[in-house]
Amino acid sequence: MTATLKISQEKIFHLPFLSLLLFLLIFFGTPSLFAQEGKSLDKRVRSFTMKNGIRVLILERHISPTVSFYIRFRAGAVDEIEGKTGLAHLLEHMMFKGTKSIGAKNIRKERELLSEIKKTGDRLDQERAKGDQADKNLIHKLKERLAALQKSHRQLYQSNEIDRIYNEHGAVHINASTGQDMITYHVSLPANKAELWARIESDRMSNPVFREFYQERDVVMEERRQRTDSDPDGQLYEKFAAAAFMVHPYRRPVIGWANDISFLSMTDMEQFFLWTHAPHNMVITVVGDVETAKIRRLIETYFGRIPVRPSPARHKTMEPPQTGEKRITVRFDANEQLAIGYHKPALPSPDDYRFDLIEAILSRGRSSRFYKTLVETQGIAESVSAVNGLPGSRYPNLFAIFATVRNPHKVDKLAVAIDNMIDDLKKAPVTDWELRKVKNQLQADFINRQNSNEGLASMLSYYETLLGDWRYIVNYEKNIEKITPEELRDAANRYLSQDNRTIAIMKKD
Amino acid sequence: MSKHSFPRIIIIFLITFIFVCIFSQSDTLNAAPFTLPDPAKLTYDPLKFDPPQPFRFTLPNGFTVYIIENHELPVVKITLIVKSGTMYDPPGKEGVSELTASVMRTGGTLKMAPQALDETLDYYAATIEPGTGLEKTQWSVFSLKKDFEKVLGIFSQLFQEPLFDESRLKLGKDLKSEEIRRLPDDPQNWAFKEFNRLLYQGNPRGRLPTLSTIKNIQKSDLIECHRRHYAPENMIMALSGDIRREDAEKLIRKAFENWQAKGQIVPVSVPFKSFSPGSYYLVKETPQTIIVSGQPAPKKGSDAYYAFDIIDFVLGSGGFRSRIFQEVRTNRGLAYSTGSFYRARREYGVFGAYAMTKSASAPTTLQVIQDIIRNVKQVGLSRKDIDGAKKAILNSFIFQFNSPYQIVTQQALLAFDKLPDDFLRQYRQRITLLKPAEINKTASNVLAPEDSITLILGNEAGYRQIKDKYPDFKRIMVNYD
Numbered sequence: 001m002t003a004t005l006k007i008s009q010e011k012i013f014h015l016p017f018l019s020l021l022l023f024l025l026i027f028f029g030t031p032s033l034f035a036q037e038g039k040s041l042d043k044r045v046r047s048f049t050m051k052n053g054i055r056v057l058i059l060e061r062h063i064s065p066t067v068s069f070y071i072r073f074r075a076g077a078v079d080e081i082e083g084k085t086g087l088a089h090l091l092e093h094m095m096f097k098g099t100k101s102i103g104a105k106n107i108r109k110e111r112e113l114l115s116e117i118k119k120t121g122d123r124l125d126q127e128r129a130k131g132d133q134a135d136k137n138l139i140h141k142l143k144e145r146l147a148a149l150q151k152s153h154r155q156l157y158q159s160n161e162i163d164r165i166y167n168e169h170g171a172v173h174i175n176a177s178t179g180q181d182m183i184t185y186h187v188s189l190p191a192n193k194a195e196l197w198a199r200i201e202s203d204r205m206s207n208p209v210f211r212e213f214y215q216e217r218d219v220v221m222e223e224r225r226q227r228t229d230s231d232p233d234g235q236l237y238e239k240f241a242a243a244a245f246m247v248h249p250y251r252r253p254v255i256g257w258a259n260d261i262s263f264l265s266m267t268d269m270e271q272f273f274l275w276t277h278a279p280h281n282m283v284i285t286v287v288g289d290v291e292t293a294k295i296r297r298l299i300e301t302y303f304g305r306i307p308v309r310p311s312p313a314r315h316k317t318m319e320p321p322q323t324g325e326k327r328i329t330v331r332f333d334a335n336e337q338l339a340i341g342y343h344k345p346a347l348p349s350p351d352d353y354r355f356d357l358i359e360a361i362l363s364r365g366r367s368s369r370f371y372k373t374l375v376e377t378q379g380i381a382e383s384v385s386a387v388n389g390l391p392g393s394r395y396p397n398l399f400a401i402f403a404t405v406r407n408p409h410k411v412d413k414l415a416v417a418i419d420n421m422i423d424d425l426k427k428a429p430v431t432d433w434e435l436r437k438v439k440n441q442l443q444a445d446f447i448n449r450q451n452s453n454e455g456l457a458s459m460l461s462y463y464e465t466l467l468g469d470w471r472y473i474v475n476y477e478k479n480i481e482k483i484t485p486e487e488l489r490d491a492a493n494r495y496l497s498q499d500n501r502t503i504a505i506m507k508k509d
Numbered sequence: 510m511s512k513h514s515f516p517r518i519i520i521i522f523l524i525t526f527i528f529v530c531i532f533s534q535s536d537t538l539n540a541a542p543f544t545l546p547d548p549a550k551l552t553y554d555p556l557k558f559d560p561p562q563p564f565r566f567t568l569p570n571g572f573t574v575y576i577i578e579n580h581e582l583p584v585v586k587i588t589l590i591v592k593s594g595t596m597y598d599p600p601g602k603e604g605v606s607e608l609t610a611s612v613m614r615t616g617g618t619l620k621m622a623p624q625a626l627d628e629t630l631d632y633y634a635a636t637i638e639p640g641t642g643l644e645k646t647q648w649s650v651f652s653l654k655k656d657f658e659k660v661l662g663i664f665s666q667l668f669q670e671p672l673f674d675e676s677r678l679k680l681g682k683d684l685k686s687e688e689i690r691r692l693p694d695d696p697q698n699w700a701f702k703e704f705n706r707l708l709y710q711g712n713p714r715g716r717l718p719t720l721s722t723i724k725n726i727q728k729s730d731l732i733e734c735h736r737r738h739y740a741p742e743n744m745i746m747a748l749s750g751d752i753r754r755e756d757a758e759k760l761i762r763k764a765f766e767n768w769q770a771k772g773q774i775v776p777v778s779v780p781f782k783s784f785s786p787g788s789y790y791l792v793k794e795t796p797q798t799i800i801v802s803g804q805p806a807p808k809k810g811s812d813a814y815y816a817f818d819i820i821d822f823v824l825g826s827g828g829f830r831s832r833i834f835q836e837v838r839t840n841r842g843l844a845y846s847t848g849s850f851y852r853a854r855r856e857y858g859v860f861g862a863y864a865m866t867k868s869a870s871a872p873t874t875l876q877v878i879q880d881i882i883r884n885v886k887q888v889g890l891s892r893k894d895i896d897g898a899k900k901a902i903l904n905s906f907i908f909q910f911n912s913p914y915q916i917v918t919q920q921a922l923l924a925f926d927k928l929p930d931d932f933l934r935q936y937r938q939r940i941t942l943l944k945p946a947e948i949n950k951t952a953s954n955v956l957a958p959e960d961s962i963t964l965i966l967g968n969e970a971g972y973r974q975i976k977d978k979y980p981d982f983k984r985i986m987v988n989y990d
Contacts, residue, residue, distance in 0.1 A: 063581065064911050065558045096829070101545060159839055163829035165548050168897055170904025174828070190907050192553040199548050218842030225797040226845055226865050232694050301543060333794060334694035366615065366627040376680060382687040406687050437632045444634030444653055447582050451912065 041450070042474045045460060046292050052308050053280030056299055057460050057470060059287045061453055065191040067288030068173075068453035070184060071201060072465040074283070075276035077254040078180040078392060079314060086256015087272050089178040090220050090264055095185065096162055096176070097211040099203045103161035110209070113153045118266040120146045121214055125263050146214065157211055162200055169193050173454065178254055180392030182465050183276065188454060191289040195298060202302035205277055213266050221262060224255050232334035232506060240339040240504035241391050243328045244398055248319040250391045278309035285461035288453040316395060319343065326502040331509070336411035339504045340418065341398035344495045346389065348467060353479050354491040355388040355399050360438035361430055361488075362386040362401075362421070367437070369424075370403075374417055380409040384418065393466055399495065411505050425492040429485030439480060446473070560910040563747075563920045564754050568766045571742030575921045576757050577749045579913040585657045585750030585757075587650035587664070588918045590925045593738035594644040596714045596777045604685055604718030605726050609734040610639035610646050612681045617672035618663070626663065635660045637667065643714055644854065645925065646738075654751045658760060665764035668739055673731050686723050689989050693793065697865070700799040700966040703791055703987060708803055708859065708962045712780040719989045740772030741765060747921035749914040779856045781805040786960040788982045790972050798871040798967030802878065803861030804957050809853035810928055815939040816951035817851060817860070822898040823890050824882065825849025825862055830897070832881045837864050843874050855926045860955070868971035872978040875965070879958045886956035889949030902940055909933060 046058045077088045100107050124142040127134050158164075166174045166187060176185045189197055228234035238253045245251035255261070284303065286295050322343055345351050363370045363386040370384040384403040391397065401418060405411045449455040464470040563575040591610075598605050614637060617623035630637060633656040639648045652660035693699050702717060709715030748757055784805055807813035825833035825848035837847040847864035862882065866874045890898075910916050923932050965975060965982070975982050 063913075064560070064907065065556050066907055066911055102548065160829035160835060164897065167828045167830070168900040168904065170901065170907065172905050172908050188908070190556050190904060192556045195551055195553070196548060199545060199551060203545055212839060215839065215842035219838055219845050222797070222843070222866060223845035225867060226697075230696050230795045230797045302545075305543060335691050365631040367624075367631040372624075375684075379680070379683065382684060382691070404687075404691070406683060407690055433632075437628075437634075440632060441634040444584075444651075447584060447653070448651065450582055451584070451914075453911075 042471070045470065046296075047464075047470070048296070050279070050300065050304055052304065052306055053278075053282070054299075054303055054306070055283045055464060055468075056296070057283070057285040057464060058290070058292045058295055059285075059456060059460065060290060060292060061287055061456065062289050063453075065289045066188055066453060067191045067194060067286060067290050068186065068188040068457045069197050069201070070186045070283075070285040070457040070461040071205070072182050072184045072283045072285075072461045073277055073281045074182055074465050075281050076179050076181045076183055076392070077252065077256075078249045078316070078394060079276065080249070080252070080256075080272075083260060084264065084268055084272075085252045086220065086254075086261040087264055087268055088183055088276065089255055090217060090261065091269055091273055091276070092176045092178045092183050092185075093216050093220060094210045094213065094269060095204055095208055096160070097216070098157060098159075098161050098209050100207040100209060102165070102200065102203060103158045103211070104156075104209065105158070106156050107209075110153065110156045110211075113149060113156065114210070114266075117146065117149045117153060117213070120149060122265055122267070125265065129263060150212075150214070153211070157209075159212065162204065165196070165200065169196055180250055180254055181394045182462075184461075186454070186457070188288075194286075194290060194295060198298045198302040202306065205282070205303075206306045208273065210266055210269055213269070217261065217264060220255065221258065224258055224261065228253065228255060229258075232332050232337065235332050236330050236337060236339055236504055236506045239328060239330045240341065240400075240502065241398075243326050243504060244341045244343070244502040245319055246322075247317045248395060249316065250319075250395060250397065254391075274309055275311045278311055279303075279306050280308070281311065283461050283465045285457045285464070287457040287460070319396060322500050322502075325498050328502075328504050330504055330506045332506050333508060334506060335404070335407075336508070337402070337404040337506045338411050338415055340401040340415070341390070341502045342400075342495050342497075342500050343396060344399050346393045346395060346397050348472060350479070351491050351495070352389070353476075354483055354488055355495075356442065357435065357438055357480065357483060358399070358425065358488055358492065359386040359388040360441055361434055362425075364438060364441055369421055370418075373421060374403070374414070375406075378417060380406055380414050380417055382406045411507065415503060415505070422492070422496050426489060426496065429489045432485065435483075435485055435488075442480060443477075446476075556907065558907065558910070560916055561913055563917045565920075566758060568741065568762060570766065570768055571740075572744065572746070572761075572765050572768070573921075573924065574746045574748065574758070574761055575917045575924070576747075576754050577913040577917045578752065578754055579749050580751045583654040583751050585650075585652050585654055585748065585752055586914050587648075587661075588747045588914075588921060589648040589650070589664075590745050590747075590921055591646045591648065591738060592743040592772070592774060592925075593646045593734065594642050595716075595718075596643050596712075597734075597738065597774065598713070598716065598718075600713075600716065601722060602726055602730055603716050603722040605730050605734050606646065606738070607641040607718075608678070608681050608685060608723075608726055609731045609738075610641050610648075612673050612678050612731055613667050613671045613735065613739075614639055615681065616674040616677040618666035619670040619672060620666055621663065623672070623674045623677050630660070630663065633660060637664055657750070657752065661760055661764055665768075669765075669768050669770070671735060673728050673735075675728060678728055678731065682723050682726065685718065686720050689718060689720055689723065692989065693987075696793055696795050696797070696799055696966055699793070700791070700801055700964060703789075703966070703985075704801040704803065704861075704962070704964040707787070707789055707964055709780050710785070711783070713777050714780055717989075721990060736770070737773045737775070740770040741768050743772045743774065745921045745925050747914075747917040749912075749917045781857055784960075786957075786962060788963045788979060789965070789985045790975060790982045791964060791966045791985055791987065792969055792972060793966055794968045795966075796867065796968075797865050798868050798965060798971050799863070799865050800871060800875055800878070800963070800965050801861060801863045802875075802958075802961045802963040803859055804961040806851060806858035806860035806955055807853065807951070808857050809855055809926065810932065813951045813955065814853055814858070815936070816943055816948040817853075817858070817955060818902070818940070819895060819898045819943065819948050820885065820890065820952050820956070821849055821851035821860060822902065823894045824885060826851065827898055827901060832885070833862055833864075833878055836881060837866075837874060837877055841877070843870050843877070847874075847878075855928070868967055869974065871965060871967055871971055872974055875963070875975075875979070882956055882958040885952050886958070887953070889952055890945070892945055895943075895945050895948060899940060899943070903937065906933075906937055 080087045170190045171187050174187045242251045374381040374384050382404040387400045389397050390400045405414045460470045463472040561577050563577050565575050567573045593606050635652040637650050706715050807817045825831045834848050837843045844864040844866045849862040852859045862878050864874045
């Protein structure tokens with residue numbers, strides 16, 4: 001099944017990066033070949049900043065004649081204003097609608113019609129917003145008028161032209177995603193088609209035309225029905241995050257509240273585009289069978305033309321410390337499950353690294369504490385997983401636990417059992433063997449992530465966008481390696497307290 | 510140090526050196542006034558690529574292996590494809606092939622207790638996991654290079670000396686039962702499972718595990734399933750990684766050559782000998798309705814297969830411009846997920862279309878999809894559609910060879926399906942040579958929107974709306990007890 005223009009609510013997990021060098025020195029005495037190559041990732045990535053502020057990372061990888069391109073913007077759902085939730089994600093969809101020169105047959109006439117469509121849509125939304133007081137006749141007329149305008153507009157452009165051009169040139173994984181922290185556009189192409197990418201992306205990042213806005217707003221409503229309203233995991237997660245954060249925007253769903261989405265306007269979209277997709281927010285990453293100098297020239301030629309645009313000062317209401325446990329019940333027609341979250345700092349805080357390790361100790365693999373105790377021995381859970389760093393990582397976030405209960409046990413019993421395991425973490429330091437094991441696992445993850453152009457492009461661009469420095473992953477090794485069992489116990493004691501937690505429980509009745 | 514690594518390091522060094530020079534120059538270049546070119550007028554250098562060829566060998570016991578070296582990262586990966594799948598499950602024991610694979614993995618071996626096995630693999634950061642499908646089970650192994658010999662040893666023990674520990678079997682059964690209980694919680698998963706059951710009705714592929722079939726399964730059933738299916742001649746291995754071909758071969762021979770098991774697979778009949786179309790409605794109180802509709806389609810490698818790949822691409826799997834996506838999603842805003850799928854297997858194929866839409870839109874959406882398919886059946890595809898699909902398929906072909914692991918796994922899958930080694934090369938030629946008349950004849954012969962299996966999952970109110978427009982829909986009740 002295709003799920004295009006997908007929304008991603010989870011962050012990319014902190015990529016456990018431990019070069020094997022230190023590990024091998026400690027445990028085997030001699031560095032291997034990879035220890036040298038692993039270190040060299042640091043040297044192989046070329047980076048530069050363009051005059052308009054765009055950051056560029058290039059990594060040559062000549063395994064096959066293909067190349068992956070990632071463009072990320074340091075702006076996401078967290079940057080929306082109240083009442084306009086879902087704007088970042090809808091914008092990401094609208095970025096596939098073509099440009100002044102892609103899909104256009106008569107751009108001057110189109111502009112006129114789009115302006116009429118915007119006016120009519122605004123009037124329709126104003127009337128709809130009156131709810132029971134709305135004039136039904138007027139709504140009917142405005143809908144007819146809008147449909148007629150859309151029909152006339154349809155004659156003036158080629159729909160879905162960006163996707164067609166990419167497809168016919170052999171592109172794969174043409175997609176985009178929106179998270180709390182950032183918006184991402186990515187595609188992989190045969191290596192000889194790099195210029196096509198530069199042509200299309202530099203154009204749509206500066207000259208998008210928001211065609212088919214109201215139809216796409218309906219598409220996103222369907223996406224919400226599919227991912228959140230019909231899905232127990234989506235339901236639980238949305239309500240859980242909304243309960244865990246009182247004032248910080250991380251409490252809002254990336255896809256937006258249904259009522260907000262249904263009133264988003266073209267004007268909202270145009271304004272949000274201008275500042276979020278400004279060059280100084282943009283990180284371009286290219287990984288694959290390219291020549292660095294050539295691709296650099298291409299990027300400078302095409303993306304250097306994008307004018308500098310200002311961003312408004314971004315103020316975020318910070319989440320005040322939680323001063324008592326929050327518990328909510330989510331009624332839904334599904335078997336019982338739960339979510340637990342504890343507030344904690346985001347990366348690059350030293351505590352964030354510690355929670356990466358705690359996450360793995362609790363729930364990584366069949367020998368993890370949760371699996372062994374709750375799934376295997378006590379038999380009360382079907383699944384239990386810990387996730388460090390939700391809903392995003394630009395601001396303080398949550399260490400979260402998700403669990404599904406196993407019949408005939410009840411979810412409340414599972415919550416108590418999980419709590420007992422958290423207490424164990426606070427009482428006694430983890431064993432050296434456990435700590436070594438999870439450090440090994442995080443290392444292996446990092447190595448494995450380097451086996452594709454996409455994996456590398458995603459990883460490099462993620463940290464560059466989030467922290468302004470992709471080298472976070474290079475330094476990850478030493479930051480993780482020096483962590484001791486006592487530090488983990490200490491972090492557990494500081495953050496995993498009852499007063500600092502939110503529990504959301506899904507029940508049928 | 511392997512023989513391949515040294516030159517690469519030198520190349521990287523040289524490239525880095527050259528770039529430093531070029532970079533310092535390019536900073537002084539000023540961007541000249543520049544107008545965006547017409548994308549259609551861009552020109553491209555030809556793509557040159559000679560993908561690595563797998564090395565193949567077969568042990569005297571029938572165990573076949575494909576290998577490609579890859580020294581980029583210090584890891585080794587394996588895919589092992591086994592002729593075992595849910596379609597082979599005996600009636601009343603549905604779920605046994607999946608449980609056999611999962612308890613082989615979790616239930617220990619004659620040399621290693623279950624818990625020790627889990628802990629050892631986790632400590633090595635290695636994974637060995639099975640994935641059981643309808644017609645085959647695919648095992649995936651990931652190991653760091655330094656631990657590969659030990660991990661391969663464990664892997665071969667799982668196959669040759671599984672313990673099937675009773676407590677791990679109980680755990681496996683309990684977890685599978687919980688998964689079955691939770692199936693209706695997830696409308697998408699539930700709808701597609703039930704669609705498959707209806708599609709394959711009357712064939713072993715259409716049987717689903719229930720709480721009672723899982724309860725029925727004993728250790729002796731796992732031993733029997735293992736005995737019949739897990740024999741060297743019933744599997745094909747693909748390996749790629751940071752290991753010399755000769756060394757890998759030596760290790761594999763040592764691990765598997767003494768395995769003398771003989772399989773005894775009971776053949777399963779091909780589906781759709783008598784296909785009975787029908788329209789079914791499954792009630793779940795949910796705000797979104799799921800529509801899935803499907804029919805038999807050409808088998809993989811048949812003459813009609815190539816033409817039908819184009820037809821499916823244009824109908825609903827070829828991106829935003831494909832007809833179902835364009836009309837249902839882009840033009841009408843009726844769905845986020847919509848399109849078509851074509852699953853071609855060695856002996857048969859299935860074509861289907863799907864959409865997820867709010868309850869009130871379900872009748873319209875179903876009609877739109879059926880009209881699109883009917884139109885292609887009657888009118889055929891335009892030359893423009895066909896050219897676009899061909900270009901997309903041929904230009905993206907390179908992504909079939911994106912990594913040595915992908916190439917070697919692909920080759921093993923072709924061998925498993927008894928397709929020729931050069932199937933992909935032939936595929937490319939066949940697609941290139943396809944004539945519009947042939948494609949449209951296939952569309953006319955194969956597509957049968959009126960004779961499909963259609964399943965709609967939606968709420969009670971939606972059922973009445975569907976019945977108003979499509980009186981043939983029958984409500985079905987499903988029980989997994």
